[in-house]
Amino acid sequence: MTINITFNGKAIQVEPGQTILQVARQNEVNIPTLCYHKDLSPTGNCRMCVVEVKNWRFLQAACVTQVTDGMEIETHNEKVTKSRKLSLQLMLANHPQDCLTCEASGECELQDLAYEYKIEAPGWGTKGTRYTVDSDPNPFIRVDMNRCILCRRCVQACAEIQVRNVWGVARRGIDEQIVAGADTTMLEAHCESCGQCVAYCPTGALSNKMSYGKGRRHQIKKVPTICTYCGVGCQFDFNVKNGRIIGVSSNPNSPVNGMALCVKGRYGWDFIYHPDRLKKPMVRQYLLDGKTKPTHYDPKCPDWGWVETDWEKALDITAKKLGQTIDSHGPNSVGVFTSAKCTNEENYLMNKFSRQVIGTNNIDHCARL
Numbered sequence: 630m631t632i633n634i635t636f637n638g639k640a641i642q643v644e645p646g647q648t649i650l651q652v653a654r655q656n657e658v659n660i661p662t663l664c665y666h667k668d669l670s671p672t673g674n675c676r677m678c679v680v681e682v683k684n685w686r687f688l689q690a691a692c693v694t695q696v697t698d699g700m701e702i703e704t705h706n707e708k709v710t711k712s713r714k715l716s717l718q719l720m721l722a723n724h725p726q727d728c729l730t731c732e733a734s735g736e737c738e739l740q741d742l743a744y745e746y747k748i749e750a751p752g753w754g755t756k757g758t759r760y761t762v763d764s765d766p767n768p769f770i771r772v773d774m775n776r777c778i779l780c781r782r783c784v785q786a787c788a789e790i791q792v793r794n795v796w797g798v799a800r801r802g803i804d805e806q807i808v809a810g811a812d813t814t815m816l817e818a819h820c821e822s823c824g825q826c827v828a829y830c831p832t833g834a835l836s837n838k839m840s841y842g843k844g845r846r847h848q849i850k851k852v853p854t855i856c857t858y859c860g861v862g863c864q865f866d867f868n869v870k871n872g873r874i875i876g877v878s879s880n881p882n883s884p885v886n887g888m889a890l891c892v893k894g895r896y897g898w899d900f901i902y903h904p905d906r907l908k909k910p911m912v913r914q915y916l917l918d919g920k921t922k923p924t925h926y927d928p929k930c931p932d933w934g935w936v937e938t939d940w941e942k943a944l945d946i947t948a949k950k951l952g953q954t955i956d957s958h959g960p961n962s963v964g965v966f967t968s969a970k971c972t973n974e975e976n977y978l979m980n981k982f983s984r985q986v987i988g989t990n991n992i993d994h995c996a997r998l
């Protein structure tokens with residue numbers, strides 16, 4: 630069953646139960662939003678998506694208003710535009726005027742709308758001088774509530790996606806503020822540093838400390854990849870500047886995880902450049918020299934030292950030692966342990982290698998632990 634509405638002067642049929650915003654997006658009409666995100670419950674608090682419905686007393690927030698039969702909706706008339714401009718002015722009045730140095734510049738939804746609606750900050754208001762910058766001591770998330778527009782996307786992302794309920798809204802009127810827990814630190818409010826709140830924040834109020842100041846949106850290349858930490862297979866984008874990874878951002882098209890990531894996937898990327906990271910295979914010196922294994926382990930003896938070698942040599946030594954073990958003790962003396970950090974194809978090959986090349990069913994996978 631469909632209902633009939635008039636949308637920007639055009640008669641159309643739509644499914645009942647949809648919001649005006651959904652209908653607009655289906656019909657490729659751009660209604661601006663700030664607090665709305667398709668992954669989160671709509672709240673209608675930023676008032677950017679207001680539209681005029683004929684014979685209704687006030688402008689309506691399109692994200693929370695359902696279409697009804699016979700409705701006549703206008704999304705872009707003078708009254709609506711005036712209201713959106715006023716809402717933007719109210720936000721900018723108490724907002725820092727420093728897009729030039731703001732981390733979010735170039736991917737800030739407030740900046741984009743101010744540009745689209747040609748809004749300049751009014752002469753009144755606090756201009757974002759009310760809160761301490763980088764006020765939370767957590768290791769990953771930079772909090773600057775001067776840039777907050779009280780859209781509550783962080784509150785919802787934490788509650789609805791991560792189910793941690795860290796963020797909430799405190800006080801009223803001009804003093805209204807997003808706070809962690811009962812106005813404490815994020816970690817004290819049981820934040821688990823997943824960074825979902827940062828991913829959904831439309832401004833520079835929440836940003837990533839590890840990437841801060843390292844590159845702007847237009848300077849980075851987004852490279853989709855799969856997380857190597859576990860077998861879930863979350864997808865995200867590496868942010869790469871001049872060939873070097875400077876951070877991770879959610880890729881909304883990820884089939885497994887959407888925008889969600891855990892702390893390891895989002896903030897555990899710096900191991901890539903850690904000086905202790907092994908980049909070449911290493912073998913004991915006595916193996917490289919073709920000597921027999923010393924009878925006692927002595928960490929000071931050079932024969933036991935680890936030395937770098939090439940893959941060909943390392944695989945030769947491994948194959949030889951495996952062959953010797955199978956010859957002396959049989960195939961079931963060997964066990965194969967594979968990893969969620971490998972691809973499915975690599976794990977499949979190890980399965981074949983274990984059962985058909987070595988001849989043992991002693992194979993297991995770390996994801997079963």
Ligand code: SF4
Nearest residue numbers: 728731734737832833
């Ligand atoms: S949060 Fe957005 S509008 Fe505010 S200073 Fe940063 S880039 Fe500009």
Ligand code: SF4
Nearest residue numbers: 787820821823824826
């Ligand atoms: S990092 Fe995750 S758990 Fe912590 S406040 Fe943000 S969404 Fe909530």
Ligand code: SF4
Nearest residue numbers: 777778780781783830
């Ligand atoms: S911190 Fe960001 S997501 Fe949260 S209410 Fe402020 S602007 Fe919105």
